[in-house]
Amino acid sequence: MDKPLAGIRILDLTHVWAGPLATRVLGDMGAEILKIETATARGLRDMRIPIPGMYPGGDPKDEFWNRDGEFNKLNRNKKGLSLNLKSDEGKAIFLSLVAKCDVVIENFSASAMNRLGLGYDSLKGANPQIIYVAMPGFGTSGPNSDFVAFGPSVEPMTGLTAMMGYRDDEKYTTAMGLPDPIAGITAAAAVVTAVAQRKETEQGQHIDLPLQEGTINLLGEKYVEAQLTGHAPAVNANRSTSFAPQGIYPCAGEDEWIVIACPNDETWGALAGIAGIHNSGFETVEARQQHHDALDERISAFTSGCSKLELMVQLQDAGVPAGAVHTAPEVLSDPQVRARNYFVEMGGEHIEPSPYPGTPVRFDRQRATSWQLAPKLGEHNEEVLRDLLGLSNAEISRLEEDGVIAKLPPTIEEARRR
Amino acid sequence: MRVLEFGDNKAASYAGRLFQQYGAEVVRVDLPSNSLPNDSDLSLDIFLQTGKRRVAIDYRGDQGLALLRRLAGESTIVIADCLPSLLDEIDWPHFPGGIRVSITPFGLDGPYRDWQGFGPILQAMGGYTYIIGNPNKAPLSMPMHYAEYQAGQFAYMSALASFVSETPSAEIEVSMLETVMTLSQWTTIYWTMQQKIRCRDGNRMGKVHPVSLYRCRDGFIYLTIVPTFWRNLIAMIGRDDLLEDERFSSTTARLANADALDDILNEVFLDYTMAECLELGQRKYRLPVGAAMTLDQVLNDEHLRARHYWQDVNVPGHGNVRMPGAAFRSVPATAQSPLEYQGADNG
Numbered sequence: 001m002d003k004p005l006a007g008i009r010i011l012d013l014t015h016v017w018a019g020p021l022a023t024r025v026l027g028d029m030g031a032e033i034l035k036i037e038t039a040t041a042r043g044l045r046d047m048r049i050p051i052p053g054m055y056p057g058g059d060p061k062d063e064f065w066n067r068d069g070e071f072n073k074l075n076r077n078k079k080g081l082s083l084n085l086k087s088d089e090g091k092a093i094f095l096s097l098v099a100k101c102d103v104v105i106e107n108f109s110a111s112a113m114n115r116l117g118l119g120y121d122s123l124k125g126a127n128p129q130i131i132y133v134a135m136p137g138f139g140t141s142g143p144n145s146d147f148v149a150f151g152p153s154v155e156p157m158t159g160l161t162a163m164m165g166y167r168d169d170e171k172y173t174t175a176m177g178l179p180d181p182i183a184g185i186t187a188a189a190a191v192v193t194a195v196a197q198r199k200e201t202e203q204g205q206h207i208d209l210p211l212q213e214g215t216i217n218l219l220g221e222k223y224v225e226a227q228l229t230g231h232a233p234a235v236n237a238n239r240s241t242s243f244a245p246q247g248i249y250p251c252a253g254e255d256e257w258i259v260i261a262c263p264n265d266e267t268w269g270a271l272a273g274i275a276g277i278h279n280s281g282f283e284t285v286e287a288r289q290q291h292h293d294a295l296d297e298r299i300s301a302f303t304s305g306c307s308k309l310e311l312m313v314q315l316q317d318a319g320v321p322a323g324a325v326h327t328a329p330e331v332l333s334d335p336q337v338r339a340r341n342y343f344v345e346m347g348g349e350h351i352e353p354s355p356y357p358g359t360p361v362r363f364d365r366q367r368a369t370s371w372q373l374a375p376k377l378g379e380h381n382e383e384v385l386r387d388l389l390g391l392s393n394a395e396i397s398r399l400e401e402d403g404v405i406a407k408l409p410p411t412i413e414e415a416r417r418r
Numbered sequence: 419m420r421v422l423e424f425g426d427n428k429a430a431s432y433a434g435r436l437f438q439q440y441g442a443e444v445v446r447v448d449l450p451s452n453s454l455p456n457d458s459d460l461s462l463d464i465f466l467q468t469g470k471r472r473v474a475i476d477y478r479g480d481q482g483l484a485l486l487r488r489l490a491g492e493s494t495i496v497i498a499d500c501l502p503s504l505l506d507e508i509d510w511p512h513f514p515g516g517i518r519v520s521i522t523p524f525g526l527d528g529p530y531r532d533w534q535g536f537g538p539i540l541q542a543m544g545g546y547t548y549i550i551g552n553p554n555k556a557p558l559s560m561p562m563h564y565a566e567y568q569a570g571q572f573a574y575m576s577a578l579a580s581f582v583s584e585t586p587s588a589e590i591e592v593s594m595l596e597t598v599m600t601l602s603q604w605t606t607i608y609w610t611m612q613q614k615i616r617c618r619d620g621n622r623m624g625k626v627h628p629v630s631l632y633r634c635r636d637g638f639i640y641l642t643i644v645p646t647f648w649r650n651l652i653a654m655i656g657r658d659d660l661l662e663d664e665r666f667s668s669t670t671a672r673l674a675n676a677d678a679l680d681d682i683l684n685e686v687f688l689d690y691t692m693a694e695c696l697e698l699g700q701r702k703y704r705l706p707v708g709a710a711m712t713l714d715q716v717l718n719d720e721h722l723r724a725r726h727y728w729q730d731v732n733v734p735g736h737g738n739v740r741m742p743g744a745a746f747r748s749v750p751a752t753a754q755s756p757l758e759y760q761g762a763d764n765g
Contacts, residue, residue, distance in 0.1 A: 004579035004587070017603070025572075029579055054604060054611040069611035070604055120749070133746075140749055144721040147700045150642040152629060153708035161631070161638065161710040163561050166551075171638055171710060172558055173621050173631055174550050181601035185568055189575040190746035193440055196582045209746040213727055216716065217745040218567050224731075225461035226713040227739040233458070233713075238538065238559050241458040246538065248547070248556045255617075257557055259542045316533045323539030325557055328609035328616060331545040331599060339528040342596050343606075354610045360569065360596035361576045363587040365526070 003030025004363065008195060010103040011036060011094075012078065017151065017177065018211065019107035019135055020074035021184030026191055027077035028359045028368060034097065034384060035078040035375060038085070039406035042071050042377070056352040065377055065409055067351050072374040076346065076356065080375025081384045082406045085116055089404045093389065094118065098126040100388050102198075103191055107135035107183075110145045120206040129204040131194040135187055137179075139210035149211060151177025158215040163222065168235050179211035186214040244268075244288035245295045248325065251308035257325035258308045260299065260315065262288070270318045275302035346373045378407035419581070422447065422490055422515065423470075424477065425499030427536075428563050429521040429594060431466040432570030433497050433577070439744045440578070444470040445493070447477065447486060448762045465741060468731050468759045483508055490515040495577045497521065499566075502531045511589070517580055518589045519573050525593035535594060540565040544598025545605045553618040569597040626669055627676045631710070634687040638710035639695045641683070645669050647705050654703040655686045730756040 008031040012023040015037075027033040042065055053060065054069040061067060084090040095118070098104060104123055106113060113119050113134070123130050134140055137149020138157075155161060155178050165171040190207050198204060216223070226232045233241070238259070240246040245268070246261040262268040268288065272279045277298050282288050288295060303311060308324040315322035326334065332343060332355060347353030351373070359368055385391040385399070399405045423434040424447035431446065438444045446467055451474075455463060477486040486508070490496045496515035498505065502522055510520065520526060523535025538559040541547045551558035573592045580586045599606070608616045616624070621631035621640070628643045628651070643651050652660055660666050660682070665675040672679055687695065692709035699707035711719070717740060722728065728740035743754040 002583070002585045004576070004583035004585075006583070021601070025575075029576070054607055056611050058612045069607040073607050134749075138721065139725055139751070141751060142721040142724040144700075147696075148647075148704055148706040150644075150706045152623060153640045153642040153706040156631070156638065156640045156708040156710035157716070159711055159713045159716045160560070160562070161640070162712045164558065166555060166558070170552075171631065172551055173640060174546075174560060175619065175621050175623055176546075176549065176603045177623075178560070178564075181603075182568070185571045185575075185601070186745045189436065189571050189578075192575040192579045192582075193746070196440075196578050199582050206749040207746050208749045208751065210725075213722070213725075213742070214745045216722075216727075217742045218564065219562055220742045221458070221462040221465040222562070223713055223717060224464050224739055224741055225457055226717070228461055228733075228736055229457050233561070236561060238556065240538075241456065243536075248538075248542070248559065250556070257542075257548075259538045259547070259559070261536050261538060263536070316530070319534070321534040321536055321539055323535065323543040325542040325548050326545055327548050328545055328605040331543070331602075331606055332609065334543065336524055336528045336530040336595070337599070340525055340593070340596070342599065355606075356610075357600050357602060357606060358596070360593045360600050361572055362591040363576070363580065364589055365591065 003028075003368065005029040005031040005192070005195075008032065008103065009034065009101045010105060010191070011097055011101045013104065013106035013108070014135070015041070015107065016180070017074065018180040018183040018187065019105060021181060022135075022187035022191070023078065023105060024074055024076060025185065025188040025359070029361075033078040034101070034380075035075060035080050036085070036094065037080060037082050037377065039082050039377065039409055042068065056354060063350050063376070069354070072346070072351060073356050075374035077372050078375055079380035079384060080378060081381055082378035084404050084406075085118070087404050089399065089402070091117060093385070093399075093404070095122065095126040096389050097384075098123050098130055101127070101130070102195065103131045103133065105133040105135070105187065105191065109148070110134070110136035110138070110140045124204070127204070129198060129202065131191065131198060131204045131207070133187055133190055133194070133207045133209060135183055135209050135211065137211045139213065140208045151180035151211060154179045154211045155215065157212050159219060159222065160215065163233055163235060165235050166237050171235075179215040182218055183209060183211045183214040186217070239292060244285050245271075245292060245299060247296055247299070249296070249300050249303040251303050251306055251311065253307075256308045258303055258306075258311055259323045259325065260303075261321045263321065267320050271299075271315065271320045274314065274318060274320070275299060277302070341367060344371050346371055348373045350376065376407075377409070378405060381405045381407065419443070419494045420445065420492060421495045421497065422493040423497040424448075424486065425497075425521070427499040427521065427523070427594075428462070428466065428566040429570040429573065429592075430497040430499035432563075432567040433519070433521070433573040434470060435466055436571065436574040437495070438469040442494075445489060446470040446472045447489065448472060448474045449478075450474045450476055451762070463762065464731060464733055464739070464759050467762070468741070468757050472760060472762055474762060477508065478504075487514050495519065495581065497573055497577070501534065502526055517577050517586060519577050519592065520590070521569050521573050521592045521594060523594050525596065526591050537563050537565050540594050540598050544595055545602055546598055549605060549616050549618055551618050552620055557618060565594045565598050568601060569594040572597055622676065625673075627672045628679055628683060630680060632680070632683050632687045634690050634692055634695055636691045639687060639692055639699075640708040640710070642706040648672075650703040650705055654698055654705060655683075657682070657686065725751045726753045727751075729754040731759050732756065733759045
């Protein structure tokens with residue numbers, strides 16, 4: 001089965017999380033991803049020094065720059081070209097590649113590409129139909145467009161932190177930089193949209209996709225509600241405005257929890273029966289909302305003696321929506337996850353085989369196949385330059401000698417030369 | 419392009435919203451309801467359904483199902499977010515329509531296929547919830563429809579990609595649980611690489627510090643001080659003495675002494691307002707600082723207004739409300755056309 005984006009070639013300048021996630025998703029759908037990297041950094045890591053990363057077995061070994069688990073998770077199904085975009089020759093090669101590609105995507109700061117001389121006008125000069133997707137934290141225009149932006153510090157600027165916590169005066173963030181995975185998926189959607197539009201109009205475009213706006217979009221109804229009611233939605237911890245009871249309840253063992261939600265009287269009746277809670281006084285959702293604290297106490301008293309996994313099965317079998325709060329190993333070993341072969345095993349000569357998150361999409365009921373491990377630094381230098389640009393082996397060797405392309409971080413290369 | 423959407427888990431409606439923004443004619447099929455929506459439900463309806471054509475059909479009966487099938491037969495893409503048991507009842511594998519997209523909590527097969535899954539349940543089972551919140555309290559769900567809307571984005575892009583493909587698929591399946599797992603940060607990787615479980619750590623990220631939420635005079639700010647920014651943070655707060663303090667002399671030392679560092683920063687930032695932190699931190703010292711803006715502050719933010727981010731929607735009985743517009747737009751950003759909200763029974 002051909003994947004739907006087969007034939008679409010994307011130049012990927014992204015780094016860290018949001019951008020690489022976007023191109024991973026596009027690669028999963030069949031787009032050819034050419035990942036352009038500097039030789040000095042992968043993600044946020046300065047490769048001139050081996051700093052702690054998430055290496056298999058915790059061991060960076062010799063090729064630590066190729067063994068980081070996070071990098072390998074985000075960059076499968078891509079080809080890797082290490083190219084120095086600060087050199088004139090690197091820029092020229094990049095623009096030659098733009099002429100052979102459909103999409104350029106980057107998540108630098110708003111002004112970085114223009115400073116490199118590689119802004120949209122330059123790209124359009126090389127390829128009038130190019131689709132250019134920029135993912136700056138706050139967009140390419142507006143008074144905050146030059147703000148320094150990482151996902152975690154963008155998150156509070158979306159209103160999410162103001163709504164999230166245990167109480168009004170005890171606020172929490174996701175502590176993971178939620179704008180990144182939101183922008184990543186939004187960017188993938190943006191690329192597909194632009195590809196579809198180009199098919200109709202034969203025009204490329206410059207798309208702007210700020211982290212901040214992507215996350216505000218996923219909070220859309222909260223903004224509508226704030227205007228309809230004249231006040232912000234309350235900080236509600238784990239409760240719902242529509243369901244009752246709903247919460248996260250303790251289970252047997254240390255730091256073991258289960259989510260239970262009762263969307264209607266029927267599910268509440270089933271939960272009350274299993275938990276041995278007398279239903280009198282709690283028949284309606286309004287009554288359950290009003291006495292939520294008291295209900296939570298009784299539910300907690302029951303769940304505290306239960307295994308979260310056994311209780312999840314018991315409640316779901318009785319029609320009560322429930323889910324265990326999984327730790328990472330529990331996610332990997334979950335029966336549903338295993339039955340659907342969600343995780344994908346990948347490994348290579350430089351990195352031990354390991355399961356990586358797969359894709360949530362199946363086309364015609366088939367799991368995607370042919371997973372390719374993330375490229376080693378500069379792994380496809382020759383292939384890309386030879387096959388796409390027609391460079392000779394001698395020219396490619398000379399580019400490597402001049403530091404325009406590389407396969408090793410600079411200090412490692414220098415050490416080996418000595 | 420005509421898109422038909424139905425179901426009750428918000429994901430199909432978010433996908434439909436994206437198709438509406440793309441320019442497709444989107445028809446939303448609701449189940450008839452006599453209950454009055456509360457403020458939250460009405461807000462959700464305005465956000466998800468504005469700009470679509472709407473029709474109420476009880477497709478759980480033969481007559482209604484026949485009508486739904488006729489509408490599907492006239493559609494380029496059909497998106498459903500029902501439980502698999504209902505998809506079985508309507509014979510989903512043979513349902514009319516160009517490209518059929520199902521969005522279900524756990525997928526179309528496997529031992530949990532018929533389980534019910536709402537957002538908080540999927541966040542928890544997908545590994546998000548365990549790492550959010552206070553380590554001495556219950557974990558926290560995110561107060562948003564994250565699994566649903568992200569699954570909707572996957573459904574939108576998969577269907578549109580298939581539509582423009584030379585070999586379009588007849589059926590696309592999106593699992594909401596797998597959507598959450600696909601978007602994990604360093605949770606499963608931390609386990610598979612090093613057999614370590616990432617636990618809740620409040621607002622800290624755990625790998626470098628100071629990366630956390632701090633109280634200031636009128637709210638909270640978030641700092642993401644990766645090593646590059648450490649000196650500029652010190653310059654901003656005028657505490658050169660910290661540069662000489664052994665406890666904070668390296669990335670490793672700052673992580674090891676995070677509590678002591680947080681005590682200092684929490685005290686320091688009580689002298690600043692959120693606005694001052696942004697002005698000084700972002701504009702003068704080029705630091706990744708964010709302010710915990712209220713919804714009202716975001717709605718009235720000068721930056722977003724300059725970018726024409728909000729889209730006006732006329733809601734009968736309420737007047738104009740501002741709603742997030744498209745999450746991605748062509749440059750330069752221009753004002754977005756106002757829309758008219760129509761309730762479920764006006765279709």
